[in-house]
Amino acid sequence: MSRCSAWSGWQSCRGAWTSCCSSETPPPSTPPSTPNVTDPDERATRLSALAELNTEVIACRRCPRLVAWREEAARQRPRRYASDAYWAKPVPGFGDPDGGILIVGLAPAAHGGNRTGRIFTGDRSGDFLFASLHRVGLANQSTSVSRDDGLQLRGAYVAAIVRCAPPTNRPTPEERDTCLPYLVRELRILSEVRVIVALGAFAWDGALRALAALAYVARPRPAFGHGTEAVVGPYRLIGTYHPSQQNTFTGKLTEAMLDAIFVRVRAFAEVAR
Known part of the structure; x- marks a missing residue:
């Protein structure tokens, strides 16, 4: 069974389809008959490059304010997490390296990803996100509580514009720009990605900046909105509220x-294969 065979998720989804630049055509009721097959050597190279990138991300200490905050959050932990061993380092991306979908958030939460070491894990935002991914067949379970909880993504990869938890969930423009090269490298490595989902306006802006660094510039620059789409080079960028x-x-x-x-998103990713 391929990672995209859980097609029953289509029928569990509810809500109107909205788009600024696409037709309101419902998704297919069956998966494409010819799944994408990744060359083994190409996949090995991709995994090696991701491992190298993630090692660099985890070791990063380039932003003094973020380093201080992520470590302070680990020391001044809430009582409910008093016995937890905090990650307190930058949080790398997570998911299916062969997937056609990249989901981009703002940054790890101080007592979510900064605690657990996995993006959108151990916090309410992650609960909401992964429950949705499970309902549409992009995740094998609806919960994300720790790095070893068995969660697997099918056809999707999740990352953040800024890899460290920021004070008041607000990175500075300088911190964004310092971290952005990691996302640019991720996009180069994740060569199957054709659809990027931006969770919120900050992620939308960051994704456009990363694409511009790859020489894909959207003109005129599209404004963020829930359900807004923009075709930028070979990518389709789709926005949603965080x-x-x-x-x-x-x-x-x-x-x-x-x-x-x-x-x-899943329909577009399948059509692009």
Whole structure:
């Protein structure tokens, strides 16, 4: 069975399809008959390059403010995490290195990814995100609580614009620019990616900057919006509200809205193969 064979997820998704530049055509009811096959040597090279990149990411100490904050968060931990051994380092990307989808967030949470060592893991935003990915067949389970919880992504990879937890969840422009080369390298390595999902305006802006560094410049520059699409070079960039508690608790982003985004994303990724 291929990693994209869990097609029943299509029918569990709810919500209207919205797009600024695509037709409102529903997703296919069956998967493509010819799945993408990755050359073994190419895959080995990709895995080696990712491992090298992730080693560099984890060792990074280039932003003094972020280093101080991520380590302070580990020392001043909430009582509910008093017995946890915090990661307290930059958080690398995670997922299927052969996938056609790259999901990009803002940064790790101080007591989420900064604690667990995996992006969107151990916090409410991750709970909301991975539950949606599971419903549409892009993840093997709906929860993400630790690095060794058995979570696997199918056809998708998750990363962040900034790899360290920032104070008040707000990286500076300088911190963004210092970290951005990691995303640029990820895009080069993840050569099967054709669809990029930006979780929030900060990720949308960062993704456009990373694509520009690869000589793919969107003109005119597209504004962020939930459901907005932009074709940039060989990539389709799709925006969604960030699954933060501020958005999910207020109903600005619902399960149906996020599911509908990932249904579209998965359809585009399959067509591109």
